[in-house]
Amino acid sequence: MILKHISIIFLVLLTNYQVAAQITHKRTLKLMGSRFDITVVAQDTTQANTYIDLGVSEITRIEKLISSWDPKSQTSKINRNAGIKSVIVDKELFDLINRALSISKLTDGAFDISYASMDNIWKFDGSMKQMPLDADIKVSVEKVGFENIILNPSESSVFLRKKGMKIGFGAIGKGYAADKTKALLIEKGVVSGIINASGDMNTWGTQINGEEWKVAITNPLNKNKAFALLPITNGAVVTSGDYEKQVTLNGKRYTHIIDPRTGYPSFGIISVTVFASKAELADALATSVFVMGKEVGLNRINQLPNIECIIIDEKGNLFTSNNIEINKI
DSSP, X not given: OXXXXXXXXXXXXXXXXXXXXXXXXXXXXXXXXXXXXXEXXXXXXXXXXXXXXXXXXXXXXXXXXXXXXXXXXXXXXXXXXXXXXOEEOOHHHHHHHHHHHHHHHHTTTSSXXXXXXXXXXXXXXXXXXXXXXXXXXXXXXXXXXXXXXXXXXXXXXXXXXXXXXXXXXXXXXXXXHHHHHHHHHHHTTOOSEEEEETTEEEXXXXXXXXXXXXXXXXXXXXXXXXXXXXXXXXXXXXXEOOTTSEEEETTEEEEEEEOXXXXXXXXXXXXEEEEESOHHHHHHHHHHHHHHOHHHHHHHXXXXXXXXXXXXXXXSXXXXXXXXXXXXX
């Protein structure tokens, strides 16, 4: 009995030593045209850097696949052949587009990767002094429409029905990269970490002290003040809301997130935070809620299992979905 007791104590001490020996290491980089923070828990700095290098390689690989700016990417090939012919693509890209179309149907078109076809008639750099003409706005979205993205599963091909159509992954790509990087690092043995792709966060494991990772819900009207600090365990959280990219016309404030169905910018909301199992899904839904508006957006989120949402309107008021509680700081 004494020997057994000693063995148990030794095992506990050894486990504690291994946990204590771990470090949290973070690297900040510019990838996919945005800021990425990759945080991993590892035994030492050398191991942590090896893991982070793997993550960087994975994000770079994804960018080469989905970038609409890279003429060599499969996405660019799809866009070049719009209205001409279908393009056979890797199953990974095909599946990503297929999931995007599912979200478009779920949100009644508030989310649409063919937004890239939209004419750029709105300016959010301070130079815009009057509303565009209604006729110009209508024309700007003539080539937008997810129903014109035709998928053929048997040959893994994509066809854009209208000439001049384009697809882009600006509202889903970083979230997808965060998900894929997390999955790769878990496969390689990383026990805990965070992938933060400019606000698209995916976490797993815990901090080295055993506590959950936490995310701050910032007050957009006072960035030095947080509404709340919420724990997040093995899940994703995405905050959407570029408060600087907005314009006020005729006394109404518009954000840079434009409704792909109408061509008009969204208004009334300055920040949307979505919690989900995947950053890709949270990313798409955050954009969708902006477009749908507070009432419709919250109603749609409340119909989805295991997904929660926090909205901050232009007056600084906070609204949440049904199953999330916030204890304000």
